Amino acid sequence: MSSISLQKTPLFASLMLGSALASGCNRYEMFNVAGYEQAAFSNEADVVFLIDNSSSMTDEAADLALNFNVFIDKLTSVDENQATATLTDAVENYVAYTQQRGQFMDYRLGITTTSVDYDDGFTEGVDPGEAGLLLGDPTVMSKGDADLQEDFQRNLLCYGIAWNPNSLDYAEDDYECGDDPGGVITHEYLDCVCGDIEWDENDGSGQEEHLEAVLMTLCRSVEEPPEACYDAQSPFAETEDLVNDDFLRDDSTIVFVIASDEGDTSRRLAQGEDDISEYLDAIEAFDRRIRFAIVGPPYDPEEGSLTCNSGNATTWGVVRLRDLSDYFGGFYNYIADGTGDDDEDCEATDFAEHLEDLGDLLNNLVTAFTLDSIPDVTTIRVWIDDAEINEALPVSEDEETHMTYDNGWSYDPAQNAVVFWGEAIPDYNQNVRIYYRPLEGKPRDLPPI
């Protein structure tokens, strides 16, 4: 029989219990971590141009078409011009590869419109460009296509824009196909570009549903659309046999370029509602890297008001677009610029600049990594695979106050991103992890332990 002293038992039990409880309270500081996706630096980008094809947007859409070469030039392939004969060629190619990663982006382009209500279109069914269906011929334009620029301009000008022939100029008598239009779209220019395509019969829906169009485009581009595609308010369920074949690639980053002078009026949100959580959840259901490059009405967040609002956009409709680019990353540029409410003080912004920014965005897809929270910069630590990367030192500052750095990483507060420079730029599909402590709290509540 055991003769354990009862006096000893409570003491020992208390010691055990106290130790067990106390060790669960070990305190640790928390770091945010970004970059857990190993495929973050894939060089594949699938770009969708989502065009507001209302009549008020013809000038802007034409500007986009005429300046498209700016975008292409930023991503001009060096493949065709690479010399490969000598070791020097190989070294030069490697330097070009590390310094100008954007030129090695493998991109695909597609165009659709913000029209989702297909009843208002050319036919009673879903026409190309409506309800997320890509338009043009070919619908998918890829890097390296011989006539990429011509195909893009033709698809945009001839299929995507609802021209009002009565508002178009006529060219000089000596105009011939191939001549520079001088920045002005004329009947003759469109006849040359479009050939047999009846450009003067396009018509767009009166309701611009940017968010719904983004969602429909995604729904038609994947093999297994998520449940959000089949919402009762959406036209997808009855038209799901219409798909965007061979557009989205499995590992690509998807970039939506939205040009519009109106705010969003997508059907799943009530008029006046600026909370787009329903659409954010629906887009996230695709589990893809997505960015938004939006050119939209000027909005003053401090005043909460719109300026140069020639398209009669609503504040809540514009806030939806801004929140979309803020949430997923990208940029929101103004489609017009000016100081007053009077449209006479306003001027359309140069689309060439927007396309340069788009080119930069695609370049930054391979060098910049966005953080979820504002970091305490002194706590940022960066690893690529198992190697820690040191902070880069500034080298020079160009005329436009763009700082450049030597090898390493830097923090760009404008993007809230860690940017890699020189030899530190990670190779595609390397594992990049960025640890930092946020300046203010944590992005969300922690789970119970």
Add this chain to the structure above:
Amino acid sequence: MTIATPFFKAHPLRKAFGASAALALALFSSQANAQETIDVGVLKNSDITVVQKVLYPKSGQMEFGGHAGWMPFDAYTSTPIISLTGGKHLSETLAAELAVGGGYSLKNRTHLLLEGPAYGIVPDAYAHIGSVMATALWSPIYAKMNWQGTRIFHHDIYGLAGIGAAYEQAMMPDASGNVAPALGLGVGARIFLKNGRALRIQIRDDLLWQTRVKTEDTQSHFLKQNVGLTVGYTFFKEGK
């Protein structure tokens, strides 16, 4: 030996019976003829106590052993541990021991959930690598238990206290190492087996005063507790 009982006190006949029995024993017991009778007086019931014979004495013996276990109580890590111990029993109740241990901390489910895409947060947790601890063991209790009426196990229960150091490494990629002074407190039990072996079950809480370099600007020192549960197999050897 004369045992005073109520029976013999009660009746003269009983006295006679007792004397006869004693005579018979004396006649037929050769050993009884040789022994000298000692009269110890009257014993009361309150004088009678069961004295446990220490079948497995420890005093003066060396004890060596290997232990394996787990540290499961940390919020973000789960650590399998092993250790080797060697010590000497200075008396039946007091022993001095040196314990050398090692471990390999794993991220637990909470840690993996936090650093995943849902939260994107990483605790600055440290992985236990190894420790050295010099302890004093006090075992005031020696007992035996009857297991289902078929087997008897002799065992003791001890408490321990010690000082030492632990080496731990950050689980974040910087893997910064840290040697922390430690204070150990614990309790355990030895179940004595045959042939000088014993099974030891022990829980020990190491309190570490840990320095963490990544958070020097806000707090550089943290109190960390490593609570380990171990089961060990030890053997005793005569000490010199």
